[in-house]
Amino acid sequence: VHEDLATTLERRLAQRQPVYDAFEAVDTTGRSVDEVVRDVAARSGLAEVGCLAFERRRESDIIFGRGILGDLGGAMAARGLRGQIMLVSDRGAREAGWAEQALRSLATAELQFVHVPIEGGEGDKALATVERVYRAGADRQLDRSAVIVGLGGGALCDLAGFVAATYLRGIELVLVPTTLLAQVDAAIGGKVGVDLLGFKNAVGAFYPARIVVIDPETLSSVPPALLSDGLAEVVKIAFVRSGALLDRLESLPRREAILAGPDIIRAAGEEKIRLVRIDPYERGERALLNFGHTVGHAIESGSGFRLSHGQAIAIGMVAETWLAECEGWCPSGTLDRLMAILQRLELPVSTAGDPDRIAPLMDQDKKRRDGRIRFAIPADIGCGVVVEVSAEQARAAVGHVAVGNQA
Numbered sequence: 001v002h003e004d005l006a007t008t009l010e011r012r013l014a015q016r017q018p019v020y021d022a023f024e025a026v027d028t029t030g031r032s033v034d035e036v037v038r039d040v041a042a043r044s045g046l047a048e049v050g051c052l053a054f055e056r057r058r059e060s061d062i063i064f065g066r067g068i069l070g071d072l073g074g075a076m077a078a079r080g081l082r083g084q085i086m087l088v089s090d091r092g093a094r095e096a097g098w099a100e101q102a103l104r105s106l107a108t109a110e111l112q113f114v115h116v117p118i119e120g121g122e123g124d125k126a127l128a129t130v131e132r133v134y135r136a137g138a139d140r141q142l143d144r145s146a147v148i149v150g151l152g153g154g155a156l157c158d159l160a161g162f163v164a165a166t167y168l169r170g171i172e173l174v175l176v177p178t179t180l181l182a183q184v185d186a187a188i189g190g191k192v193g194v195d196l197l198g199f200k201n202a203v204g205a206f207y208p209a210r211i212v213v214i215d216p217e218t219l220s221s222v223p224p225a226l227l228s229d230g231l232a233e234v235v236k237i238a239f240v241r242s243g244a245l246l247d248r249l250e251s252l253p254r255r256e257a258i259l260a261g262p263d264i265i266r267a268a269g270e271e272k273i274r275l276v277r278i279d280p281y282e283r284g285e286r287a288l289l290n291f292g293h294t295v296g297h298a299i300e301s302g303s304g305f306r307l308s309h310g311q312a313i314a315i316g317m318v319a320e321t322w323l324a325e326c327e328g329w330c331p332s333g334t335l336d337r338l339m340a341i342l343q344r345l346e347l348p349v350s351t352a353g354d355p356d357r358i359a360p361l362m363d364q365d366k367k368r369r370d371g372r373i374r375f376a377i378p379a380d381i382g383c384g385v386v387v388e389v390s391a392e393q394a395r396a397a398v399g400h401v402a403v404g405n406q407a
């Protein structure tokens with residue numbers, strides 16, 4: 001038997017030898033892995049010709065205080081931002097007088113500036129507006145030492161950030177968020193971008209502002225409904241990151257009381273800062289900020305944007321928490337607590353709509369995230385996790401909050 005086996009092996013080896021000989025052989029005997037890798041790379045023409053270490057952008061100072069808008073110029077000058085400034089503002093911030101106050105502060109600090117007023121809001125988060133702002137910069141011959149200051153709501157911050165990230169391959173950026181949502185969320189963490197072909201934030205970058213100037217005073221002109229929108233994001237942060245923040249929200253006598261003291265706004269901002277610090281490029285924990293957003297985005301576009309972002313996110317959080325409770329992923333009672341705070345903040349907890357029409361709209365999120373539907377949910381109050389859900393589970397969650405078929 002052994003002789004037969006040896007003969008067979010020899011015959012096969014002889015047959016295959018021409019094929020084996022066609023490959024270049026590297027003898028690894030007694031050599032280190034590094035030596036062998038270098039040898040293989042050199043023979044295959046893949047040898048490295050150099051290695052470049054790229055620094056990502058350096059720190060982003062987030063400063064916070066009542067009335068600090070009056071010292072915008074001082075804060076910039078103190079950080080060496082003395083190049084020509086292009087301040088881009090949205091209508092709401094202008095009409096409330098915040099742009100004027102910012103410009104006065106730049107003048108007092110003897111900084112050079114131009115003002116580019118735009119309408120703002122989601123409609124201006126578009127490449128056409130980006131081009132208008134580029135042109136305004138080019139007309140004024142802004143060079144690479146220039147600074148873009150974006151003053152307004154979250155949409156304006158995202159747009160101004162995108163311009164700063166791309167004009168002359170990137171110039172300095174300062175953000176002055178003037179809505180609650182922008183102060184606790186949009187302006188912090190460096191995500192900038194604009195919408196494209198009906199898809200939100202379809203093009204963008206990670207480009208943190210050198211300074212984010214958060215002055216809660218600027219919220220005094222924000223209409224109540226817009227305040228509720230921002231509060232939806234504060235509720236979101238509380239449920240996935242901080243039980244203490246939820247306690248504070250629950251102690252507000254009414255929605256507008258959030259304006260009285262900056263405590264809650266600051267605490268919510270700090271939670272976002274902590275998350276971004278752990279996960280700047282959204283590869284892990286930062287995805288917790290999507291709580292309510294997988295269902296919420298579908299509800300928002302399913303309503304033809306009749307529902308505001310904050311309203312849709314509120315409904316989305318209810319849907320996702322309902323599923324979490326049904327599946328035993330969070331303790332019972334979590335949903336009740338969520339519904340109670342949302343209702344007190346005058347946010348909706350359900351909508352008219354056909355779940356079979358809304359649920360497929362989640363595919364857009366799915367496509368962006370490797371074909372899986374993920375919900376960020378509170379595994380407990382203040383402690384979020386990301387879970388994968390099936391299409392049926394996602395449909396059931398939508399069915400819980402979308403009733404009737406009039407959306």
Ligand SMILES: NC(=O)c1ccc[n+]([C@@H]2O[C@H](COP(=O)([O-])OP(=O)(O)OC[C@H]3O[C@@H](n4cnc5c(N)ncnc54)[C@H](O)[C@@H]3O)[C@@H](O)[C@H]2O)c1
Binds near residue numbers: 122221
């Ligand atoms: N980059 C991020 O990480 C991030 C996070 C969350 C949300 N966002 C984006 O934020 C945007 C929503 O932001 P938003 O809720 O601030 O809405 P928004 O930017 O559309 O602003 C809403 C309206 O408020 C007006 N406004 C601004 N400041 C005002 C003030 N002080 N007083 C009165 N009116 C004022 C604006 O002119 C606008 O008409 C969305 O585009 C969303 O995608 C971005």
